[in-house]
Amino acid sequence: MNINSLRYCLRQTSRSFSRNKWLALVSASMIAISLGILGGSLLAAVNTNQIMINIQSNLEMAVFLVEDADQEAIEAQLDGLPGITDYRFVSRDDGLREFARSLNAQSLFKELEGENNPLPDMFRVRAAEAELVPELAQKIEGLAGVESVEYGEELVDMLVRVSRWVNRASLTVSILLAAGAIFLIVTTIRLSVLARQEEVSIMKYLGASDWFVRLPFLLEGMLIGWLGTLVAILVLGAGYFRLAAIFIKEAQLFFLQPVTAAEQLVPIFLGLLILGTLMGGIGSTLSIRRFLKV
Amino acid sequence: MIEMKGVSKVYHTGAKPALQDINLKIDGGEFVFLVGPSGAGKTTLIRLIFCEQAPTSGRISFLGRDTSTYKPGELLQHRRRMGMVFQDFRLLKSKTVFENVAFALEVVGRSPKEIQKRVPLALEQVGLSGKENAFPGELSGGEQQRVGIARALVREPLVLLADEPTGNLDPDISRQLMELFDQINRNGTTVIIATHAWDLVDQMQKRVIALEGGRIIRDEQRGYYRNEH
Numbered sequence: 359m360n361i362n363s364l365r366y367c368l369r370q371t372s373r374s375f376s377r378n379k380w381l382a383l384v385s386a387s388m389i390a391i392s393l394g395i396l397g398g399s400l401l402a403a404v405n406t407n408q409i410m411i412n413i414q415s416n417l418e419m420a421v422f423l424v425e426d427a428d429q430e431a432i433e434a435q436l437d438g439l440p441g442i443t444d445y446r447f448v449s450r451d452d453g454l455r456e457f458a459r460s461l462n463a464q465s466l467f468k469e470l471e472g473e474n475n476p477l478p479d480m481f482r483v484r485a486a487e488a489e490l491v492p493e494l495a496q497k498i499e500g501l502a503g504v505e506s507v508e509y510g511e512e513l514v515d516m517l518v519r520v521s522r523w524v525n526r527a528s529l530t531v532s533i534l535l536a537a538g539a540i541f542l543i544v545t546t547i548r549l550s551v552l553a554r555q556e557e558v559s560i561m562k563y564l565g566a567s568d569w570f571v572r573l574p575f576l577l578e579g580m581l582i583g584w585l586g587t588l589v590a591i592l593v594l595g596a597g598y599f600r601l602a603a604i605f606i607k608e609a610q611l612f613f614l615q616p617v618t619a620a621e622q623l624v625p626i627f628l629g630l631l632i633l634g635t636l637m638g639g640i641g642s643t644l645s646i647r648r649f650l651k652v
Numbered sequence: 653m654i655e656m657k658g659v660s661k662v663y664h665t666g667a668k669p670a671l672q673d674i675n676l677k678i679d680g681g682e683f684v685f686l687v688g689p690s691g692a693g694k695t696t697l698i699r700l701i702f703c704e705q706a707p708t709s710g711r712i713s714f715l716g717r718d719t720s721t722y723k724p725g726e727l728l729q730h731r732r733r734m735g736m737v738f739q740d741f742r743l744l745k746s747k748t749v750f751e752n753v754a755f756a757l758e759v760v761g762r763s764p765k766e767i768q769k770r771v772p773l774a775l776e777q778v779g780l781s782g783k784e785n786a787f788p789g790e791l792s793g794g795e796q797q798r799v800g801i802a803r804a805l806v807r808e809p810l811v812l813l814a815d816e817p818t819g820n821l822d823p824d825i826s827r828q829l830m831e832l833f834d835q836i837n838r839n840g841t842t843v844i845i846a847t848h849a850w851d852l853v854d855q856m857q858k859r860v861i862a863l864e865g866g867r868i869i870r871d872e873q874r875g876y877y878r879n880e881h
Contacts, residue, residue: 360761362758362761362762362763362764363760363761366758366759366761556742556744557744559742560742560744560755561755561759563702563704563731563736563738563742564736564755564756564759564760564803565728565731565732565734565759565760566759566760567728570759570761
């Protein structure tokens, strides 16, 4: 295929695209919607992942001790457990003061100081990863002098479950929509093929190569996919950054900071663009195979 | 130039063969009429020469080369050395005369410069200079077929194949087109025409290959449409 042929194919592609404008636009919109949803769920996944990491790196176990427990012996045993990044002893008096301070009601707790303090001595223990926490908690609970261990298990479990569910649902929806979009592209390209059927049969007799005949249709499908994805990315990107700006400004909780790093977002958008173009290519290939006998 | 040895073509297994045991040799520069009733195998023979289809058995060679050994690229080259003319002209109605002829060059990747040079020459050869910007619908049947011939000629083919080129045209126009084919042949192009136009065949006094039921029943130089002559 030389430069003249390529030029010819490109001209045919644009001619065909404008002849089938409306159907091409509908197909492109379908691609835009399905990849928009897929992209949205990818962004959601990246962000939930980030939130998990934020929470995990701050996840603490509260290790409550029995009365008169041997602090040093327990420390020695904690040192021996892998997966613990650091720990801190909190005496029952410090514990009460921390609790009172966190409720901003120091005066109310005055009476509970000393002998009346209901709190036990405790360790605050940090694990390297949230996944290690349940197992570590169990081990620590078995140590001599430990009464009980608590950590934010409900929060972590819920977060994992919600993000899994969101991912699955949006993946299913995007796959269904993508299949619909590919089907629409098949139809669009089929119309192009029908519109040019006579031309194609003449081209064969004039000695055109199969690729020369196919390429304009393939390019048309890829163009539709590419355009649709481009629209999806622009809309998604604009919406996402607007939302991210609101979160950055308003969200008080440290772990709700949205992901804005280019090295995490660019691969998503780039991947979507490649995927959309590929979908267009797949649609037209199917159509060419079924309707174009070359 | 074209040689067939024991060539048969069966379209559907069990069906009557379209061609049976065809042996023939066509030299470069010849003018050949393929005659015979409908279904005799004329069109199939043209398709085999064009390599649009492969024979079921037997051997076809072109310029000494067995066509069954072609690689895909060579098959294209083979077809590009042939010009094809159809009974129904097969012009693109949305393209002008110039564009229809230029199409033959575009699909094989020739440059715009070459197209600008060659198309007028081909149109001049078929007597259509001045009609470049007309659309096929504005032309008479004879003129449309001339466009078809110009499209076949514009790449300077070694062989011009025509399947019933005058089938849709009245006798006067047909005679003029036959004269055009004769002139093209005199310029050195091998011309092979399948036709029912018995009067023209008889007038032209060219080689006649008569087919019936898929077999060659007659092959004579300066022949006639029917044997009785």
